Amino acid sequence: MRVTILGSGNGASAAAFDWASHDHHVAMWDFPEFDTNIAAIAASGSLRCTGKLEGSAPIAYAGHDLAVALDGAELALLVGPAYATAAMGAALRPHLRPDLAVVALPGSCGGAFVLKEALGLDVRAERHLIGETQTLPYGTRLLEPGLVRITTRVRDGLLVAALPRARTEELRAKLLPVWPGFEAADSVLQTTLQNGNPVIHPAIMLLNACRIENTAGDFFFYTDGVTTASARLIEAVDKERAAVGAALGITIVPDPVMGLRQGYMGDATYLSGYNQGVGFATSRAPATLDFRYLVEDVGYGLVFLSELARRLQVPTPSVDAIIQLASVVLDRDFRAEAARTPDSLGFGDFTPEELRAL
Helix, strand or coil: CEEEEECCCHHHHHHHHHHHHCCCEEEEECCCCCCHHHHHHHHHCEEEEEECCCEEEECCEEECCHHHHCCCCCEEEECCCHHHHHHHHHHHHHHCCCCCEEEECCCCCCHHHHHHHHCCCCCCCCCCCEEEECCCCEEEEEEECCEEEEEEECCCCEEEEECCHHHHHHHHHHHCCCCCCEEECCCHHHHHHHCCHHHHHHHHHHHCHHHHHHHCCCCECCCCCCCHHHHHHHHHHHHHHHHHHHHCCCCCCCHHHHHHHHCCCCCCCCCHHHHCCHHHCCCECCCCCCCHHHHHHHHHHHHHHHHHHHHHCCCCHHHHHHHHHHHHHCCCCHHHHCCCCCCCCCCCCCCHHHHHHC
16 A cells, blocks of 8 residues: 655654555655654665564655655555644645545544544545544654654554544555554544543643653653552543543543553553553653643643533533643643634534534
C-alpha cells in the first residue's frame, strides 16, 4: 500500500517506521517550519527505530510538497496534536480524492469532525472515507532527528471509527495490514470519549505542579507522579467520563482496564497500574506546566467533555474543577477559549438521540 504520513513528530515517526518496515511505500510530509526530522530522514532516505521495533526502514519521500507526498497514496494518516488537525486538513483539501482514505491518528477529541470541516465536507457525506482512532498504537519518543524509540507497541484495545459510521469496517480494513488490533468503535463519539489522555495527564500535572516547577520535570511522570491522591482524581474523572458515555448509550472502558489491554499496565488499578506500569516506566515529566498534558488535554479534551455533559445533564464536578485549576495556574481561560466544544464541532443543538444516530 502507498501510505502518506502527515506529521513528523513522535507518533508520526513511529507510524512511518512501522508501515515502511512492513514493506509498504511510505511518504512523510510536514509544514516547512517543522523541518528538523524531515530533513534528517530526507538526507538518509530512511528512518531508524529502537526499542520494541529495531532497525532501519526506507522512506520513499520526506519533504514539504504535499502533492508529491500524496502521489498514488491510498491512505493518509494525520498524526499530530489536536491543534494541528484543522491545519493539516486544510493543507490536504486541494489534494483530496475519493480513493484516498484519511484518518486522524488519534482523533484527540472529535478530530474527524474537525477534519471533515477542514476538507470542506458535510459531516454526513459518505463519498470520502474519513475517520479517527482513539489513541496512537505506540508509546514513543523521538530520540534525535531520524531516530525514534518505541517503548510500547499496542496490539489490543485500539478503536477506529469512520464519520459517518456506515464506512467504519471499510476504514478498519485499511489499517489491518500493520495494526491488526484495531476494532470497530460504535462511532466517533466513542473514539473521542475513550481517549485516555484527558483522564490521566491533567490530574497528574496539577497534583505535581510545584514539583514540576521546582525541578523542571526531573522525575518520572507516572512512576513518581501517581500517588494515592492523583490516582483518586484520575478515577473520579474516569467515572464522570463513563457517565457521559452512558448518557449517549456508549460503553466507555475504564482507563486502567484499557491500559492493561494495551500493554502499558500490569494490573487494572488506578494506583499501581500507572506507577508500576511497564509501559509508563521511562516517561519523564514535562519541564513546564505549559505543556500539551494541560494545554491540549484540558483545552481540547476536558472542556469538550464538560460541555457535552452539560447538554446531557450529567454532573462532572471533578472535570470542572480541573478545568478551573488549569486555567488559574496557566493564567488563561480554557473554557472561554472553547477550542473544542459540541458547538464548534457542529452538534451543539443535537439531542442525545440525534447524537447516537450520527
